[in-house]
Amino acid sequence: MIARxxxxxxxxxxxxxxxDVGGVGYLVQASARTLSAIGGTGGQVTLFTEMQVREDAITLYAFGSGAERDWFRLLTSVQGVGGRVALAILSVLAPDEIGRAIAGGDKAMIARANGVGPKLALRIANELKDKTGGIALGPGGSAPVATAGSSAADALSALANLGFRPAEASAAVAAAEEELGPGATLDALVRLALRKAAR
Structure with a gap:
């Protein structure tokens, strides 16, 4: 598995x-948001990745943040949402906007993406409402827990990679961030979140 x-x-x-990584060129599919953020050719980039293996293809998807990759994983868990549709959604909505749309059942917002009709948008909103838990809304119920590229988003990704469910990971990271304050390092956040999740 290629993670980054x-x-x-x-x-x-x-x-x-x-x-180009050490002379090997990796072709990665990415959202318009990620592609516009990585800059021009010739520059150094670091991208989070998700590899999907099917009988007829191996596809590598790339993301500018751990939060974007987490939402990609959640979106593709919905029947009828493949990699291309998930990227289309991530192209028009930032991770925190997707969270707000799902928490509020705003299928019109989700349907702004190419290839997403009203029925699919409703299915995404309904199926992910229970799965996202604290990813969509923070402890106060309105603010996103993690913005793209933040230490909290990367800590969420780390816990998800360790097998924690999104709601568990989000609650643990939120509690750790509240205790440590907004300037906490990723390492400190992950350590404290793991302790809180284990309780």
């Missing part, structure tokens, strides 16, 4: 990029 790539951006297109 760091290398030189050698090519970009409307829906993908090629990252």
């Amino acid at each position: 790539l760091t290398g030189t951006l050698v090519e970009t297109a409307a829906d993908h990029a090629v990252i």
